[in-house]
Amino acid sequence: MRVLGIETSCDETGIAIYDSDCGLLAHTTYSQTEIHSAWGGVVPELASRDHVRKAVPLIEAVLEKAAIQRNEIDGVAYTKGPGLVGALLVGAMLGRTLGFAWGVPTIGVHHLEGHLLAPFLEPNPPVFPFLALLVSGGHTELVKVDGIGKYEIMGDTLDDAAGEAFDKTAKLLGLGYPGGAALAKLAEQGNPARFHFPRPMVDRPGLDFSFSGLKTFALHTVESNRQDYQTRADIARAFEDAVVETLAIKCRRALQETGYQRLVIAGGVGANSSLRRKLHEICRKQEASLFFPRLEFCTDNGAMIAYVGCQRLMMGEQEDLSVEVYPRWPLNKI
Ligand code: KG4
Ligand code: ZN
Secondary structure (H helix, E strand, O other): OEEEEEEOOOOEEEEEEEEOOOEEEEEEEEEOHHHHHOOOOOOHHHHHHHHHHHHHHHHHHHHHHHOOOHHHOOEEEEEEEOOOHHHHHHHHHHHHHHHHHHOOOEEEEEHHHHHHHHHHHOOOOOOOOEEEEEEOOOOEEEEEEEEOOEEEEEEEEOOOOHHHHHHHHHHHOOOOOOOHHHHHHHHOOOOOOOOOOOOOOOOOOOOOEOOHHHHHHHHHHHHOOOOOHHHHHHHHHHHHHHHHHHHHHHHHHHHHHHOOOEEEEEOHHHHOHHHHHHHHHHHHHHOOEEEOOOHHHHOOOOHHHHHHHHHHHHOOOOOOOOOOOOOOOOHHHO
């Protein structure tokens, strides 16, 4: 089965074609970062309008890249939630319309299920069951994954998501939006011994997270020190170390609690190389294997939506003619 995937939940237009026999045939991601950076965050209406402009030309480009005709597509998948309602509606209307026009089934996909299963786009995917650390701009969750659709959320953030904390701290350091990757780059120049940030909630039992205090701690540290390049780098390093270590401690605890031997990192913060290094170390000590998708499939993309859509369509699921999107949609309510 050959499925066209459309991702428009936030500020990336991701389009891909996944084939159940041959794997990923083609994909492309257009990022709206330039449009939103002037405003210091994603402006929902601008996001929706840009998806409207970009989606159809990108679909045409991906069909051409894959060297296939429209009538060779067997199904259409789009992101149904969670995300920005207007942005989701653009992808949902387009996906549903194409499915109707081409006479093929359509399926709405959960964005986080896309992230969770993105490692299956790679040559050596994990087998079920596994543990997944989902760390993006909007979510920080530890999920027990026992099969497609079998998700148990073991830990969640009580306030800011890890990516959100990265972005807000990056803004404090004058690094623009979204600043996660820029903060990580600056942290490489930082002295790890100069500042020490707390590791929130690690001395309590459980697997939940809280990152808003770290952002406040960063604000006080910025305000009480002279602002030069080295100080900013040292703050970035201390902040990154605190987030990475906190995530790693909870991953180790979850591996121990479940006895699972596979850990998947998914979501945009999964692109952070310090986090990847630390989780490699944890997994080595726990005799567990670590899986993560390539960088472009860690952040939002159409390939993960095409993949999940293909699996679900093959399981016989499909949407009816109504078009619904869910801006808020817990992973365990699929
Ligand atoms: O998964 P994603 O592309 O979009 C959401 O669904 O949220 O994640 C985006 C988030 C942003 O907060 C961004 O700052 C963060 O991932 N991010 C990083 C890095 N690259 C992207 N955070 C830390 N280090 C990075 N290298
Ligand atoms: Zn995402």
